Amino acid sequence: MRSYSLIAPAKINLYLEILGDRGDGYHELAMILQSIDLADQIDIHAGTTESILVHCHHPQVPTDKSNLAYRAAALMAREFSDVFNNLGGVDITIKKRIPVAAGLAGGSTNAAAVLVGIDLLWNLGLTKSELEELGAQLGSDVPFCISGGTVIATGRGEKLSPLPSLDNIHLVLAKYKSLEISTPWAYKTYRQVFGSSYIQNTDDLLARAHAVHSDELVKAVLNKDAVEISQKMHNDLEKVVLAAYPKVLQLRELFASQSEVLGTMMSGSGPSVFAIVESQAQGEIVKQKIRAAIPDEDLELFVTKTITNGIQISQ
Ligand SMILES: C[C@](O)(CO)[C@H](O)COP(=O)(O)OP(=O)(O)OC[C@H]1O[C@@H](n2ccc(N)nc2=O)[C@H](O)[C@@H]1O
Ligand SMILES: Nc1ncnc2c1ncn2[C@@H]1O[C@H](COP(=O)(O)OP(=O)(O)OP(=O)(O)O)[C@@H](O)[C@H]1O
Numbered sequence: 001m002r003s004y005s006l007i008a009p010a011k012i013n014l015y016l017e018i019l020g021d022r023g024d025g026y027h028e029l030a031m032i033l034q035s036i037d038l039a040d041q042i043d044i045h046a047g048t049t050e051s052i053l054v055h056c057h058h059p060q061v062p063t064d065k066s067n068l069a070y071r072a073a074a075l076m077a078r079e080f081s082d083v084f085n086n087l088g089g090v091d092i093t094i095k096k097r098i099p100v101a102a103g104l105a106g107g108s109t110n111a112a113a114v115l116v117g118i119d120l121l122w123n124l125g126l127t128k129s130e131l132e133e134l135g136a137q138l139g140s141d142v143p144f145c146i147s148g149g150t151v152i153a154t155g156r157g158e159k160l161s162p163l164p165s166l167d168n169i170h171l172v173l174a175k176y177k178s179l180e181i182s183t184p185w186a187y188k189t190y191r192q193v194f195g196s197s198y199i200q201n202t203d204d205l206l207a208r209a210h211a212v213h214s215d216e217l218v219k220a221v222l223n224k225d226a227v228e229i230s231q232k233m234h235n236d237l238e239k240v241v242l243a244a245y246p247k248v249l250q251l252r253e254l255f256a257s258q259s260e261v262l263g264t265m266m267s268g269s270g271p272s273v274f275a276i277v278e279s280q281a282q283g284e285i286v287k288q289k290i291r292a293a294i295p296d297e298d299l300e301l302f303v304t305k306t307i308t309n310g311i312q313i314s315q
Contacts, residue, residue: 035148103268148310230263
């Protein structure tokens with residue numbers, strides 16, 4: 001087949017603990033990552049061009065070499081240069097639905113879709129772990145985005161231990177369109193504020209990571225208990241982002257004050273905030289209440305839910 005259409009889901013962080021500064025520009029993390037059914041569509045065509053072309057109408061998404069989807073295709077072209085030279089380039093169209101620079105891994109999931117799509121287009125037969133290794137060269141969230149689901153992620157986010165899948169947990173997700181938060185800024189600020197409390201010893205790091213694995217949140221996930229999950233969620237980056245962005249704090253407090261909301265948390269480095277609710281109907285009610293309280297068109301609201309998969313072929 002000379003073209004593929006792929007569905008690339010966003011993620012949320014049910015848990016994000018910063019264990020230490022690795023000294024290589026990254027932080028040692030313990031996270032629980034979760035795919036949600038808010039997704040972009042990535043169409044990939046082979047051989048219509050000699051190089052790599054990216055199309056996307058979203059005003060905040062670049063179409064040049066800085067696009068993560070472009071970088072994924074360039075990586076494949078370098079790794080498999082014989083096939084690339086034989087078959088010609090790739091033409092990538094991104095239909096963006098995931099809010100940009102939101103802490104939802106929008107660029108990362110696009111890159112993961114391009115890796116999966118080119119593997120299929122060029123008949124490479126790469127394994128999941130080979131795709132994940134390539135993904136890790138592009139960004140910490142990319143390996144997770146390939147298979148998605150519910151996963152404990154450690155290291156800088158690329159070491160993955162799947163948990164039993166957690167589907168149909170209903171969520172309301174909110175993001176101010178004009179508010180973008182840089183991931184490097186969030187980690188750098190955290191390091192500046194909390195640097196002295198870091199654990200530098202590898203044994204300590206491993207002990208902490210192990211503690212997280214047996215944490216109550218993991219038990220709540222294993223029990224698929226939305227109420228328990230809502231109570232045990234945690235994100236260290238909230239400490240710096242909520243302090244610097246009052247609108248994000250206000251959104252989180254507004255969600256927390258709704259009687260239908262079981263729990264609320266910022267995703268990743270923000271600024272998107274999600275709230276767990278018991279059903280889609282309750283999600284619609286919360287969405288209406290938030291919209292009534294903040295009638296600003298800049299605020300995007302989605303009723304969504306957890307899903308069990310990462311990148312999927314849609315045709
Ligand atoms: C915030 C999260 O989205 C949570 O899932 C991720 O930790 C970030 O994942 P990502 O956007 O794929 O991040 P990358 O592209 O790998 O890194 C962007 C920047 O974030 C910081 N970064 C990222 C991951 C990590 N474990 N420690 C870091 O300090 C670094 O400054 C890095 O240069
Ligand atoms: N394919 C892409 N989709 C979205 N943004 C992209 C893409 N490629 C590059 N970018 C740029 O990357 C920046 C971060 O966008 P992205 O949506 O990936 O952030 P994010 O969801 O916060 O990522 P993460 O959760 O992995 O930290 C934006 O400023 C955007 O211009």
